[in-house]
Amino acid sequence: MKKQIKLGWSLIVLITTSYGFAQEQGTIEFISNELSSVINKDAKVEKIVDGCQFTEGPLWIEKEKMLLFSDVPANTIYKWTEAKGKEVYLKPSGYTASESRGGFMGSNGLYLSKKGELLIAQHGDRRVARMDAPLNAPQTKYVTVAGEYDGKKLNSPNDLVISDKGDLYFTDPMYGFEGGMNDPKKQISFQGVYKMDKQGKVTLQDDAIPQPNGLAIFPDKKTMIVASTDGADKGWFLYDIDKDGNLKNKRVFYNVAQEKGMGGCDGLKIDKSGNVYATGPDGVWIFNKNAKLIGRIKFSRLSVANLAFSPDEKTMYITATNNVFRLKMK
Template sequence: MFGVLEGTGFEVIEPEFEDCFIGHARVERLWTGARWSEGPAWFPAGRYLVWSDIPNNRLMRWDETDGSVSVFRSPSNNANGNTVDTQGRLVSCEHLTRRVTRTDHDGSLSVIASHWNGKRLNSPNDVVVKSDGSVWFTDPSYGIMMDYEGDRAESEIGACHVYRADPTTGDVTAVATDFVKPNGLAFSADEQHLFIADTGGTHQKNGPAHIRKFEVADDGKSLRGGDVLATCTNGFFDGFRLDRSGRIWTSAADGVHCLNRQGTLIGKVHIPEIVSNVCFGGAKLNRLFITGTTSLYSVFLNVNGVSR
């Protein structure tokens, strides 16, 4: 059932993509059995990966040491996006509770963000942690639009924004308010730019299906700019991560798309399911972990992910 998959592989669109992959490396399916896999996060100290199976209301764990898969947490409050903070702790976006939480080293949960201006968040979707400890996350309404990945409810805010939670005060501020459905996000290696996907086309005719590029202001707490960097050619850009050369490795309907610094699609890693998200892992951060609809995949690349 598991192992190297036929029909997967690399598609070179621009010659520069040829330097990004290893000729004999192949896509591996590490596990299957989810309903909608999302939010992979790599824990280097334990050599394991945590990811979400949102409709099944559980967090899963894959162990690099023996290839085993187990349930990390159930119920998970329909957790979606996950990341690792500067102290090696799990940070998760929870649809059901409409909040962002941190799992401390003793297993206890702390709430990072649940409200903005006194109103409940919609359903936090994806999250990244900056080197100063601030937590940046997107808040579309997917988790409250139906009962499949959360509880159906009305939005108290009435819009979908991108937020920053201050590491000292805990204050939650909106850093971008002109999105339809903000989704995946990631900082550049130098944290001078923040890239944010808008998947508004899922529920709005001719809506956005792109990634925007913002400049992080000198205060490190706000954004400016926000031009469209790239538009998805197959489905939607959901979750993504950057490598150390500034390329973006992003999910799409036909696999993983690789964009260069200018936003040009230079190649693809074909996956036989709709891809939701990716992250870099392994000892050298040269292994790309990929969450497909029902499965967890990986492939070794000739690039290295950004280390936080």
């Protein structure tokens, strides 16, 4: 028995437990011995959450010892703790209007500011928002941080990161539109990578990626990586960050357009050594800072969307289709 649900860029096939879908745990492929410096050879991927619709945006909150993550179609942010497992944290999380709708309407990327504020990429409300409540007493009260470019409403912000200088960078693909690229509510003709400075000015950094997705800043503070979900440039691009915080000198980091595996290039993270952990076809692709592929965490029947680390970088949390996994790396 199969049930097909249109989810964003791909057609996810949800198969019942009897077909083995819900049992997949993920396997670690050591392509280079370099991977052994960050992941033990005997490390195991374990499932800690299931039963969601499409999981995204994991964020570990060390102070509260909890993992937050988005269930995008469910319009919900869940929290997970070792003691209680999965609980609703915020609902609605990304679409707050009264008009009924479906699709990818909820929150996606989550980010914790240096002030301890939860920032949320909200697909349905088409903005980057801040939760106006303490982390340990969440409320569905949101303040718009970035909602427009050049007087036009954004598409559906997807992922975000803040530089040490305080500049907010975010990607704005079209996955939050119920009608896709031809949705009549779409006001911007392209999908962009943006910067918002500390004064609140939003500037376009790149409009040439068909569907920009995950992004992160390298430890050198001078380089950014952005994921391109699909198409001929499916993979990851690098940019230099100039003295004004603008992205320059775009170039290919790694291209996977010829890979036929499950899933596109979505969320990513960079560790303190500059290693890149990027979701892509059939799982998580792990590169050193020089774009050498050193390993993969493979999920052949799940679409892996994003990942997060604990502060000590010894534990990784992975969102994949309707599940969340944990990998104790060291």
